[in-house]
Amino acid sequence: MANAQYAILRFAKYKGPEISGIEAHNERTKEKYASNPDIDPSRTHLNFHLIKPERKYRAESERQIAEAGCRTRSDSVRVVEALITATPEFFKGKKRSDLKEFFNEALEFIKQNQTPETIISAVVHLDEKSPHMHLCFVPLTEDKRLCAKEILGNKKKLTQWQDKYWEHMVKKYPDLERGESASETGRDHIPTRVFKQMTRLTKQKEKLDAMLSDVKFTNYKDRTSQVMDFLDKYIPDVAAMETQMKKYQKCFITAESEKKALKKKNDDLTAALEKSQQQSTLKKLQEAKLQQDYADACAILDRIPPEIIREYTNRSTKKQEVRHYR
Template identity: 60%
Template sequence: MSKPQFAILRFAKYKGPEISNIEAHNERTKENYASNPDIDKSRSHLNFHLVTPQRKYRAETEKQIAEAGCRTRSDSVRVVEALVTASPEFFKGKKKSEVKAYFQEALAFIEKYQAKDTIISAVVHMDEKTPHMHLCFVPLTEDGRLSAKEIVGNKKKLTQWQDQFWEYMVKKYPDLERGESASKTGRDHIPPRLFKEAVHLNRMKEQIMAILNDTNPFNKKAKLDELEALLGKYVPGTEALRTKLRKYDKAYKALSDENSALEAELKTAKDASKERIADRLKYGKTEQELCELHALIDNMPPEIVAAYRRKTTGLQNER
């Protein structure tokens, strides 16, 4: 039995300085992408635009907002990014022209609901594991207001976006299934970039442990320099990621409790109810994702903690 193929649409909102960061990622303007080891730079020439930016994201955003005469605050959402993709299985065996056609169809869908001239970039990345499109637009409403809340909305509105996206795409791609929504799974989606960060940090941890185990009087100076550089990235990076994950812990705890109750209910349920319970349980199983993330970054080896303390104490003594 072949795996299901899902049509996937996600939204993210950006307010200020982070707009430059997403531009650097989307437009591949950085030399190195240490936080995203999945990028294969030898394939970056295969990336392509469906909408090419006319200027820097932030400059284009401010230009459109000024022309619309919108009032803004420092915490106003200035850019909404739509991430469009599909299950890896959907892209298997497809030519670049066929992949491009999928994203052109998705762009046409978004242009049905968002003015074409507010879209500042739509770029398809072919240099990561699964082709995907980053489409950024200024959230201006039809009557010229800046309102990401009105366009993207709450969970109910997001569910409607998902429904409409699937209904639109399935006409051309009948094998596609609707992507699961946060309202149905009872959780917020964990962004793929957090998994990439965790994997990258775990690789760094392995490098640190290798250095600690391989240091001897002959290579001590060179090894310590290398160790300090890695520790300065690994420990703060791990703490930052742990903070990001806390927002998901509460939702997953509730999901885990619900799973336990459902599993108990399934054992005594009548045949007519079993399918309904099993379906709810299937979505609940996704809590495994969070457990995997925590397993990658929790339980920092005591050797690393001790080495980091020595490093920070040494820096303080130098001041």
């Protein structure tokens, strides 16, 4: 099974002298980067800007702050940097044009949540281990106050940023999961790949069901052998699905408790309901169905005749003994 693919968004705040340091790194103005061995200078020409800086970072931040009429202290945050990326698995096999499209989509997300004019630079690095974008902006609020704390907020608001980033990106990239906030929110999202995994398991269940329905006295030996061979794959796949179901247990508890009410609500949905509310309702119904499909996948094992189970268990034990003595 493919590894999980996470959407990643992280923020860092900068107040003064260190701003020139991040600029040197982002814009690749130094000849050597001894402090960062991950940089491959032979690939630096592949980096590209989505927004090119018109001035030095510090100079541009001071210009915007002065234009907004903000007072500053020595400890005022003048630049916020967003690091935007995904886990390496997501980028495998993607062309440069695909990467540009991905980071442009991420840039659109930032523009929707922070005044676009405050963005100083957005540069994509392809000369390190994994593609990523450094996006720097001046933390000015819509009413022209310099307040990084209000924009980024506390841990809860940072989690909301991460969630909103995922919600934006997943529309175009459905295999992406929430990033860091997934653990903080108790895994309240079931990724698309789990539903795909369940779809495959359901097809296997249907195949096993057909095999069991065709077990007769005349073909008993052949069908028994086929069922046992099939169980070699089916049982581990059921176990793998069980692991996923436990991981997202919170979703299933919610879905089960609300299932009846949700079905009624879904029947009554009208154009007057907000789209987000409709999507939320359908999402919980999908989760309830996923739980039912898993229960069906397990239940079919109870249909296997006891003599076949005994024979399968004996065969599995013999296989383990052979491996043990090798």
